[in-house]
Amino acid sequence: MAKKLQMCGTETEMREVAARICRNYLHGAWKSVDPTELEFRRISGGLSNFLYYVALPEDPSKLCTFTKRESSPETELETVASKLVKKSMARSNSFSIEEPKKVLLRIYGQVHGERAMDAIVTESVIFTLLSERRLGPKLHGVFSGGRIEEYIPARPLLTRELAEPALSMKIAEKMAAIHSMDIPLSKEPNWLWKTMWKWLKICKDERLNTIGKNEEEQRIIKQLKSIDFNKEIDWLKKFLATVESPVVFCHNDMQEGNILMLEDSANADDEMTTIFQAYDVEHHKSSKENYHLDEISSDSISSHISDSGEPKLFLIDFEYCAYNHRGFDIANHFQEWAYDYTNDAHPFYHECQDDCPTLEQKEIFIKEYLKHYSSNVSEEPQEPSIDDVNHLLNEVEAFALASHLFWTLWSIVNASKSQIPFGYWEYALSRFETYQRLKIEVIKKDNCGLPQKRKICEVDI
Template sequence: MSLYIKNVLVQAKNCYRRLIDMNKSTYGKLQMCGTEEEMREIAGRICRNYLHGAWKSVDPADLDFKRISGGLSNFLYYVALPSDVTKLEGFAHESSPELDDHKKPILSSHSIYMEEPKKVLLRIYGQVHGERAMDAIVTESVIFTLLSERRLGPKLHGVFSGGRIEEYIPARSLLTKELAEPAISMKIAEKMAAIHSMDVPLSKEPNWLWKTMAKWMKTARDERLAPDSVGKNEEEQNIIKQLKPIDFEKEIEWLKKFVSSVESPVVFCHNDLQEGNILLLEDEIPPSEDDDFVQYDSKNSKYVLPQFDDQNTSDSLTSHISDTGEPRLVLIDFEYCAYNHRGFDIANHFQEWAYDYKNPEHPFYYEFQENLPTLEQKEIFIKEYLKHYHTNLSENKNQVHDPSIDEINQLLCEVEAFTLATHLLWCLWSIVNASKSQIPFGYWEFALCRLEHYMRLKQEIVKKDKFGFPQKRKICEVDI
């Protein structure tokens, strides 16, 4: 099985290269953002080639077409069939008496209601050159397909040179404060358990964390924190002076040794499950020219779907609840996905409760440490996670697993240990992006913030180990 999958991945890479070489002119226009007419024509041609039914005959001029993203990683376009079926080329009612059978068009009045999607999301890759870029595209496409098959992500309608056609999902990204909503938090735990129980054709060795840290550390040391590096202003210069003395290589080695003593199962992880990567499904409302259909997520260099005003959040939430009374969530953006320790994925999600990336002014994020999950909130999340994780792996899907107190305490310990790793990882990420990215974000401030939390937690752990101080209380038999 593994050899077969490897061959498929190799063939997929070669296929992508051939497709891109064969269609450079078409793909290039979309990637370079031509006029709206050019993009509409190309989008119509792609949809006509890869979709069926009404898409085969519709005039691109009649498509509902809108660019909904312009980030550095991808370009996204909303493409929909016209609501007026008479605008479809060759339209004629199937019972029209004036036409002979052999002269009637293939398209009938009811064909638009057949299985073809009425609206799609057209994704154009922003970077397809280089071996690493190609590997990333293939890996991400394989994962996207697996998630689609398991109904954990949007449906995949087609893969073409330089991009793919996805199911369009009317949704918005969560607000940071919504992560603490009990119903939403428990649903996120369920979704995370589903991701963690997947068997994905990637390396099962948990080395993503350390390889990524090592790569970013080298860039930080050789470029961003080089002896001659300077900040754009006095504040940046002051932060750089505080960061330069840090021996990040030594910190990574200490951290690697520390977490190795913690037994945390290796699973397929998202590794960046923050609110911007969790969509709450909305009603079927297409994007409007008058609406701010997308908002910029400065931390992740991408555009995201709009969010409700704070005062309307609780009232609006009720319209996004399923028939079972649960919020309908979809996880997106598996850019950093890899096999990793489950403790990291959960710890990283918990830390995101404290960061809100909607600040319109520098440093373009808010930090509210008081919003970090309480022990009780962690326990509820972990219990829900373990319940679904064990059920997913069980042959009897109807049998509900009730996690023991020891299981919950064990995972709490894993989360506590890997919280250190989350701070150091995103500290290095922020240093690497500082001065390099054109995105308005306080990278230097964010790097120093995460480093300070890392150092504080490290000192607490060293003290406990040295003086035998008691660990944080463990839960006992309580009703959670």
């Protein structure tokens, strides 16, 4: 199905496809509007996803009767995800019976093998459950080649906004909400290690045998090739096994591009193209290199505050969601403070480790997180103690290593296959060098932790 949909090359052809899909899965005026009257444009796209904005015409007279054509493959093929989503939608009261006026149509790109399809099914289920809890966009429909999502007039946060106290505390609240969810997935925290081992095999079999495009790339590849990643993963797994960190349902990629802040509706449509490039999961770290957000300052936050005085945030991109140790999710978020992906020139990102949160900023975030997590899972919530905060600070310090090694391997995997302009090789080396530095700091620190942890730490720096 995805292949068939991708073959629609012209805008007219894709408009017809979009109209047919919306007609099959939405109700009301979507059933009768002529495709030529729809507001339609492509927002973003790469090898993984194609994203389109589709809206009903504002003029009611254009909602004319449209003769429905023969059934299409989208209606004939119903995936496991479709069935699960329909059952979930029937139970949920978060889906309004009022027809949506604007939607986002996601068409899956290259999908290879059962594992890839399993990932799509899993993401669709997660998307639906988070939608029910109002943590992400609504899901209006799922078909074998993609899905229909809620259009949210919002923009992704800027890297520098992560340090804004009001936003940081709200992000902590959102993270606590996700961590307190019970999702019908394996509760074993194996995702991190399985993913890294899978990526390492690709790195060793293919990526690190690549010839660099220039001398700098060749130098970096040679340097990365000399690293014993097997040894690093083994060491890290043993080290983290000594860290007591609860296993919860994690987002695993809470970077600024995956956190949307609701915009004023009057200005939302003008910024739509910029906003929803963040939805393309393939872009991930480099999704923001095409943004033009220089005119948006931190002062603009004040215009996106709810009546309760809090920022209105939504989370997106659930590709990496899985059960994992909470320390990883929080540590990974803190590390993203240092990386700004809006650089227009190679390597298409800025790195400033000095922008990582201070101890005080970490403590504020963690206190807010623990407070909301406790209220979510307990009938008698308690204020976090100093010991609770310090324990989580130690978790974060340890799992920061995992964050850097994880994205090192991710970047190497994408270095050759991705067509997105991004300095993957430079990014991989940068993340690994930070991993090495933090590893040495953790090992040398006087209060490293338990004796057995100290013993593991002292092996093979």
